[in-house]
Amino acid sequence: MNSDSKLIRQAAKCPECGTPHHYVEVSFSFANDKGGWEVECRECRKRFTIRLKNPEESSAEGFRILRRFDDDNNDGQQSSAPAASEIVQYSLDINENKLRFDFDSEPIYRCTLSGADLEKASLAELEKHLPDVSQAFYTARNYMLASNVPDCEHAVIPVPVPCKCGSTHKATFYFPLRLNDTPMPEPRQMLLADVEGSSLDEELTGIFSKTFLMGALEKLTARWRLKFDQIVIASPFIAHQYMSKANKLGVWEWLLGIFDPRRTLFITRSSSYKDYKSALLESGLNHDMLVSFGLESQIVGAGTKKQDFHAKVYIGLGDTCEILSGSANLVRGKSLENATFGFAERKRVETRYLDPLGATLPQALPRASHHLAITYDGTKWRADAHEGPSPI
Ligand SMILES: [Zn+2]
Ligand SMILES: [Zn+2]
Ligand SMILES: [Zn+2]
Known part of the structure; x- marks a missing residue:
């Protein structure tokens, strides 16, 4: 476009x-x-x-x-x-284009053997293969535009990444697929969803700055939006309590911009929720109207609003869920916070995390039946529809 x-x-x-x-x-x-x-x-x-x-x-x-x-x-x-x-x-500026993978920040994907930064290495490999990747993509898209093809939401690119550890890691890049004349995004605009041979629980468990953890949450969001049907964000405060209304709304816009409102459940204290609604009103938006169109209900309205909760936990929900939790609120800063990353079966996540907060998940929207896979067989790149919304 x-x-x-x-x-x-x-x-x-x-x-x-x-x-x-x-x-x-x-x-x-x-x-x-x-x-x-x-x-x-x-x-x-x-x-x-x-x-x-x-x-x-x-x-x-x-x-x-x-x-x-x-x-x-x-x-x-x-x-x-x-x-x-x-x-x-949509009155709020909710646009998935706000979600970026920042390849220049501290990595969350490192080689478990050599410690190498696999994010920059993956980007460099993708850039190296770009002419062939893009040719495969445009050929497939022209075909899809001309014929009846299964529903694909994303184009997914697994990229082989040689490493000084001696093995080759597999990085998974993706971007939203539009069946129109939108050009393929630049490599830096694509999202990185996974690199095999790294360990998120090793990288994201410890003491970190809030700024690092918010960056990590953005990277996890990029991963979870491909991998999972739903995301849960539980935080007693959105932004600082003493921020101006305009700044608070800015934080909300950041959140609503990186999460898909139809697949995200926010759980927050009623005071934060009220702040949000009054900031919305002041910016000329009517909350009830948004609710009636389903634009708003899943994002904050669906959560329980317990006054007495302090938990900060961010969950990608699938059969096996991924959980980042710790002391960091949803705001950047220098202060040091503790964090833990782990995995749990869905049933356990419901009983250990959602039930105590009185949260009920809205039913997940069905996802696309296929994705466009742009793959390398060692000699050439090709693109075709593969079954399932995501290969990871
Ligand atoms: Zn390695
Ligand atoms: Zn109807
Ligand atoms: Zn596939």
Whole structure:
């Protein structure tokens, strides 16, 4: 996509059952097609239509587009399905593009044998293979645009990384796949989800600065968004208690920008939650309206708001969950904090972490059935759809 385009996140309600449907509308600075989609409600399966700009380039999140129509062809009038009852634009600047993997900061992926920084080494290997990776990607995407292919949310690139320990590590990079003319991101804009032969429990257990731990949480978020269906963020305070409202809202925007609101459960004290709501109101947003569109409920509304909890725990939820916990609140700083990283079966996470907080998880949205795997067989790169939302 050229730089003159803007992505606008929206939600439209099914006229039959009211279920919100999230999508990204593309807007160009000039020459926009007008039209819409005929879609299937993800809840009641009834058909309805959504009017939007650039129906070809815009994309649905978690529901099916049955047909795209363009007003120039006058084919929209042929739809007998009713129109969406209400449409709202995300008012907060919630954009997954805010999530970055900072390859220049202290690594969380190191070789367990040599101690080498595997993040910078992985990036260097990806850059080396870039021309071939990008050729494989564009060939596959052209094919996907022209034919009926399974639903893929991410493009995933396993990269072999030679190391001074004598073995070759496997790094897993990924990026959101858009079936339009968006260029493949630069290597530094891609997210690193894993490097084999490293040990997160060794690297993330000990005493660290808050700044390091917040950086580590961003890197874990990059990992968990590929690997898991849901993330739990439990923290008694969001930001400092004495920060100004504007600064607090800034911290919330950072959080809402790096986590997917539909897959994240925030658990916080009611005072933090109230702060957030009043900061929202002051910035001209109506919290209840966001709730009715499902934009907000999972992010803070779903949590219990126990006044007496001090736990700080961040969990990627899968069959085997990954847990970072310790003394650090969600804010950067020089102070030294303790941290522990570990693994636990899901059932145990529920009884040991969620039940005591009175938290119930909302059901996870279904994930894409496939991912686009861009793989190297030792001589050449190829890209094709593999089963499952993630290879890790
Ligand atoms: Zn419906
Ligand atoms: Zn090594
Ligand atoms: Zn795969």
